[in-house]
Each structure stands twice: as structure tokens, then as C-alpha cells.
Amino acid sequence: MSENLLINITPQETRVALIFQGAVQELHIERTLSRGLVGNIYLGKVVRVLPGMQSAFIDIGLERAAFLHVADIWDARPQGHEGNPNNVPLTPIEKLLFDGQAVTVQVVKDPIGTKGARLSTQISIAGRMLVYLPQDSHIGISQRIENEEEREALRTKVQGMMLEGEKGGFIVRTMAEDASEEDLRTDIEYLRRTWSTITKLAKTKPPCSLLHQDLNLAQRVLRDFVNEETDTIQIDSRENFLMLQDFARTYTPSVIPKLQHYTGERPLFDLYAVEEEIERALGRRVNLKSGGYLIIDQTEAMTTIDVNTGSFVAGRNFDDTIFKTNLEAAIAIARQLRLRNLGGIIILDLIDMESQEHKDAVLAELNKALSRDRTKLSVSTFSALGLVEVTRKRTRESLAHVLCEPCPACSGKGQVKTARTICYEILRELLREAKQFNPREFRIMASQVVVDMFLEEESQHLAMLGDFIGKPISLQVENVFHQEQYDIILM
Numbered sequence: 001m002s003e004n005l006l007i008n009i010t011p012q013e014t015r016v017a018l019i020f021q022g023a024v025q026e027l028h029i030e031r032t033l034s035r036g037l038v039g040n041i042y043l044g045k046v047v048r049v050l051p052g053m054q055s056a057f058i059d060i061g062l063e064r065a066a067f068l069h070v071a072d073i074w075d076a077r078p079q080g081h082e083g084n085p086n087n088v089p090l091t092p093i094e095k096l097l098f099d100g101q102a103v104t105v106q107v108v109k110d111p112i113g114t115k116g117a118r119l120s121t122q123i124s125i126a127g128r129m130l131v132y133l134p135q136d137s138h139i140g141i142s143q144r145i146e147n148e149e150e151r152e153a154l155r156t157k158v159q160g161m162m163l164e165g166e167k168g169g170f171i172v173r174t175m176a177e178d179a180s181e182e183d184l185r186t187d188i189e190y191l192r193r194t195w196s197t198i199t200k201l202a203k204t205k206p207p208c209s210l211l212h213q214d215l216n217l218a219q220r221v222l223r224d225f226v227n228e229e230t231d232t233i234q235i236d237s238r239e240n241f242l243m244l245q246d247f248a249r250t251y252t253p254s255v256i257p258k259l260q261h262y263t264g265e266r267p268l269f270d271l272y273a274v275e276e277e278i279e280r281a282l283g284r285r286v287n288l289k290s291g292g293y294l295i296i297d298q299t300e301a302m303t304t305i306d307v308n309t310g311s312f313v314a315g316r317n318f319d320d321t322i323f324k325t326n327l328e329a330a331i332a333i334a335r336q337l338r339l340r341n342l343g344g345i346i347i348l349d350l351i352d353m354e355s356q357e358h359k360d361a362v363l364a365e366l367n368k369a370l371s372r373d374r375t376k377l378s379v380s381t382f383s384a385l386g387l388v389e390v391t392r393k394r395t396r397e398s399l400a401h402v403l404c405e406p407c408p409a410c411s412g413k414g415q416v417k418t419a420r421t422i423c424y425e426i427l428r429e430l431l432r433e434a435k436q437f438n439p440r441e442f443r444i445m446a447s448q449v450v451v452d453m454f455l456e457e458e459s460q461h462l463a464m465l466g467d468f469i470g471k472p473i474s475l476q477v478e479n480v481f482h483q484e485q486y487d488i489i490l491m
Contacts (some may be wrong), residue, residue, distance in 0.1 A: 001229035002427050006262075007218050007244075010271050015219045017274045018225065020372070024277040026338045030217035037062075037107045037117055039126065041198055041215035044119070045207035046101040047282040047417035051094045057116070058105060061208040064116040068105060070096075072120040074135050077192055102207045104198075111149040125194050125212070128182055128223050129176035130158070132191035133169045140171040150177065157181060161188055168195070174376060190223075190251045222252050226372075234260045281339050281399055290330055292325040296336060298400060302345040305333055309351060319358070322351045326362045334369030343375075343394030352386045363388070409482040416483050419453040422446070426486055427465055434469040442471055445478045445487040 004019040011032065018026040024072065044058035047065050057065040070076050070093040097103065109118035139158055141151045154172050156268075161184060162170075170191075194212065201211045215223060218240060226233065233255070235241040241261040249256045262268050269275050276285065280286070286294040291311035297304045307329040309321060333348060348366075353359050359382050364386070367379055377392040405414035417465045430442055446456070454462050454475055466473045478487070 003227075003232055005221060005225060005233040005273065006268050006272060006274065007233065007235045007240075009218060009220060009235065009240045009268070015269070016217060016221055016225075017269065017272065017277075019272055023335070024272070024274055024339060025335060027274075027278065027281070027341075027399055028217055028221075029399075030397075035216075036078055036110045036478070038110055040107045040210060041123060041212040042105055042107070043202050043205055043207055043209045043211055044103050044105045046097050046099055046103060046478060048097060049094055049097050051092065053094050054090075056093060056097050058103065058115070058119055060105065060107075060119070061206050061210065062111065062117065063109060064114075066105070066107070066111075066117040066119045067115070068097075068103075068119040068121070072108070072118070072122070073097075074120075074122045081303055101346045104202050104211065123195075123198075124171075125198075126173075126214075127187040127191045129173055129179050129187040130191060131171040132188075132195060133382065134167065135193050136168060136169045138169040140169075140174075141170055142174045144170070145177050146345075151166045152173070153381070157184060158188075161185055183475060186252075190320070193250070212370040219247055222255050226255050226258065230258055232260050233258050234262040234268060235263045277339070278399075278403075281336075282404065286332060286336060288325070290325060290328055292328060294332060294336070296340070296342075297396065298340075302347055303342045304349065306349045307351050319395060320353065322353055323355075323362070324359045326350045326353065326358075327365050327399045330362055330366040331369045334366065334373065335390060337370070337390075338373055340399045341396060341400055343392050346390040346392060348388040348390060350386070350388060409484060419449045419483060422450050422484060422486060423453050423458045423461075426450070426488070427461060429488055430465060430473065431469065433488060433490070434471065437490055439471065440467075441474060441491035443474045443476055443491055444486065445476045445481070445489060447481045447483050448477050448479070449483055450486065451475050451477050452469075 003025075006017045006019060008015045008017075013029060016026075016028040017024050042060040044060045044066065046058045047059045049056045054070040055075060056068045058068050060066050070077065070090050071089075073096055075091065075096055076093070088364045103121065104123065105119040106123050107117045107119055108120045111117045122136075123134055125134075139155055141154055145151055145154070158170050158172060161181075170188070198212045201209070205211065218235070221233070222244060235244060238261055241259065245256065245259060248259065256386045264271065284295055284297065286296065288294070288310070291309075293308055294307040295308070297306075306324060309325050329350060330446060336342070337346065350362065353362070363379070363381065370379065370390075373392075375393050377390060380389040382388060409416075410416045426444055426446065429446075433442070444451075446454075462473060478485075481487075
């Protein structure tokens with residue numbers, strides 16, 4: 001079964017859709033203006049050393065100078081080794097850096113507000129399977145790989161591929177758990193080439209130059225997404241198609257035959273109905289083919305997915321209807337987790353099933369559907385309340401967080417107070433202010449729907465309050481106000 005990758009590139013953003021069996025499975029979006037600096041390597045110039053703070057300001061060509069603390073300087077550590085188990089004092093920063101010095105640094109934290117970027121002199125370059133540490137000869141294994149035999153086997157594999165007298169070391173990523181020797185060797189070669197390029201540029205470029213930028217989304221697709229099942233990679237920009245060809249020629253030669261430049265008249269995403277899929281992925285409700293549906297609610301703490309039979313009645317009996325709905329829902333849920341990029345704790349409220357056989361079959365179907373997900377996840381069995389708990393690693397912002405923001409009217413609650421509720425709030429506020437102040441007149445400024453409510457159904461209550469406080473009350477429509485907004489003017 002083949003996968004197709006669609007890459008839509010415009011000056012303002014890059015969008016990638018993964019198509020499997022004719023349906024969109026994953027969406028990735030990267031915007032030019034909001035692209036972070038983390039991972040970028042610069043040749044910086046020391047602007048000012050602050051011995052009192054054991055820090056230095058480094059000019060890396062940004063608006064604000066970046067910040068480097070002595071704890072993030074590799075040479076300051078005892079024997080230049082990460083960690084300080086014996087609490088040996090770090091070398092003072094004034095002995096390591098001086099004003100005007102050129103220093104190779106990597107961004108570890110993006111600039112936030114008035115603060116500049118945070119830097120480190122310990123360089124790390126991420127590949128698909130490995131992270132290269134040019135200054136450290138250590139070989140580390142991701143803690144998520146728990147099997148001790150597997151950890152040792154990977155360590156031995158990587159050690160066998162290291163060159164004699166090689167200074168650098170590697171951290172084996174979780175993705176390398178099932179990697180072949182060929183995959184690891186390809187990754188090591190890519191990382192060595194990258195570091196070689198960086199060291200050459202550091203010798204020839206002037207200070208405040210960018211030496212290495214973390215790969216953009218289109219390049220990461222070639223590095224991380226492509227596998228044996230990938231049939232084609234279609235790119236709708238000629239310039240970027242040629243750029244990706246060059247990149248693949250250098251770093252991932254096996255991908256070149258799969259690259260295609262899309263030249264059709266219709267937009268690439270329209271051809272595969274990706275735009276419609278994006279719109280649907282932002283909604284709460286997901287319809288199933290049988291007539292059932294899912295309701296997906298994303299909150300700060302967790303995501304909940306509720307399964308309902310809806311209009312599906314095709315089963316032989318009630319149990320059969322529920323079972324078939326849950327089976328279909330399991331496949332749809334797995335796809336929605338990838339499509340919306342939902343992470344953290346996910347609670348699945350499937351329809352209650354009596355039969356243990358049915359429960360096992362639904363869980364097996366869910367695990368099978370989730371097996372295609374690249375992101376690390378775990379699935380529990382049915383709880384006492386009939387819920388299934390799923391945890392999925394947060395790798396990036398969810399689709400809704402990238403494309404949307406909280407509603408200014410409801411502030412993300414998903415609902416607003418009724419016009420009648422607002423009317424009663426205004427009446428209480430009027431009474432409160434009438435006891436406190438003594439104006440000639442009260443004027444209510446509110447949205448059209450609230451004013452209409454006061455003129456019609458709530459006119460009697462407004463008149464009664466006016467008689468009670470002994471002051472005239474006027475109404476004014478404020479078009480810029482939403483339903484919950486109002487103001488009371490003392491005239």
C-alpha cells in the first residue's frame with residue numbers, strides 16, 4: 001500500500017499532506033514568519049562580558065543581542081564534560097571570553113518578549129535516527145528505548161561505525177529502535193557532512209553569520225517522512241522542486257526518483273480535497289460512513305473523543321450495531337489523532353459493549369490503525385467505566401492551535417451567555433450603581449440583540465427598575481460590542 005506526499009509551498013508558508021489510500025492522514029504546516037531559531041548555529045561576536053552575572057551578550061545578527069551563561073559554555077566544564085557530579089567550580093567566564101571574540105554558538109531558546117535568544121557553545125545536530133555531538137565522544141541512548149538488550153545492541157552498532165580517532169559522539173533517538181545498519185550509516189554520513197560544512201563556514205564567514213539553519217519543513221519531509229511505502233513526493237513549486245532535488249542528491253539520494261514537480265492547472269491541495277479536509281479537521285464533529293459520528297473536544301488538560309451511533313441501525317441486533325460502530329470509530333480515531341496532531345492524554349468514550357470478545361476486537365483494530373503513527377503512543381485496555389486511555393507524545397502544536405485562536409466573544413469556552421442573561425446582569429449592575437452614584441440618567445450601551453431584548457420581552461422589567469430608582473434609563477446600540485459586552489454610562 002502506497003503513500004503519497006504533497007508539498008504546497010508559497011512564500012508565506014509550507015504545507016505538507018500525507019495521503020494514504022486516497023485519504024489525508026497527516027497535515028504539517030510551517031509559516032515563514034513564525035519559524036523558530038532553535039537549533040540554528042551562528043558565528044557570534046562577543047559584545048559584552050558580565051563577570052558579575054557570569055554571562056555574556058553575543059551578537060548573532062538579530063535585533064537583540066543573545067545571552068550566553070557560563071553553564072552553557074562547553075569549555076567551562078571540568079574536563080569539558082557535560083554534567084558536574086562533584087560540583088567542581090566552573091571556569092569563570094572572563095577567562096574564557098573577551099569582547100570582540102568570534103565564537104560558534106547554537107540557539108537553545110527562542111527570543112521571548114524583551115529577552116534575547118539563549119545560546120550554548122555545545123553543538124548538537126539532529127538527524128533522523130541520531131543526534132551528533134561533535135565535542136563529546138559519548139554514545140547515549142534515548143531513555144524511551146527501555147529494553148536493555150536493545151540499548152546495548154544499538155550502542156555496539158553505532159560504536160562499530162565510528163571512525164578511528166573520531167572526536168564526536170552520538171545520541172541514539174527513539175526512531176532508531178528498529179533501524180537497520182544501513183539506515184544508521186546513512187544518518188551518520190549526513191551528520192558528518194553537515195558538521196564538516198559548518199566548520200568550513202566558521203573559518204571563512206565574517207562574525208554574526210548564520211552557519212547552519214535547522215532544516216525547513218520540505219527538507220524534513222525528505223529526511224523523516226519518506227519510507228519504502230512512499231510512492232511519490234509532489235511539489236507544486238519549480239524553484240523548491242530543484243532545491244529539494246539538490247538537497248536529496250547530497251543527503252538522501254534514494255529519494256530522488258520519487259520527487260515530482262506538479263504542473264497541473266488545479267491547485268495541488270484541491271486535487272486531493274485537502275483544503276476540505278482541513279476545514280473538517282477544525283470542527284468538533286466527525287461523521288462516520290455508517291451514520292455514526294465522533295465528537296472531539298480539545299482542552300488544556302486532555303482531549304476527549306465521544307463515539308455515538310447516530311443514525312446507524314444496519315446491525316442484526318443492538319449489540320451488533322454498537323460493535324460495528326466502535327470498529328469504524330477505532331479506524332477514524334487513529335486517523336483524527338494524526339490529522340489534528342492531538343497529543344497528551346486522550347480519553348476515548350466508546351459505546352459500552354457487553355461482550356469481552358467485542359472489546360478485544362475493537363482494541364485490536366485500534367492498535368492496528370495506530371501502528372502507522374510515527375509518534376510514540378500507548379493505549380490502555382478498557383477501564384472500569386468503559387473508557388480507553390491513550391497517551392500520544394506532543395511533537396508540535398496541534399492543527400487547531402496552529403490555524404486558530406480563541407474566540408474573542410467566548411474566550412474559548414465554546415458558548416456565550418444568552419441575551420436574557422446579559423439583560424439581567426445589566427439590571428443588577430444598574431441597581432448597584434444607583435445606590436452608589438446619583439446621576440441625571442443611566443444609558444445602557446449594548447449589542448443589538450441585547451437592546452432588542454430590552455425593548456421587547458424585558459421592557460416591563462426595565463421600566464419597573466426605572467420607577468424603582470427614580471431615574472430615566474436610555475438604550476443605545478453599540479455595533480462593535482459582541483453579545484456579552486455592555487457598558488453603563490452615567491449621564
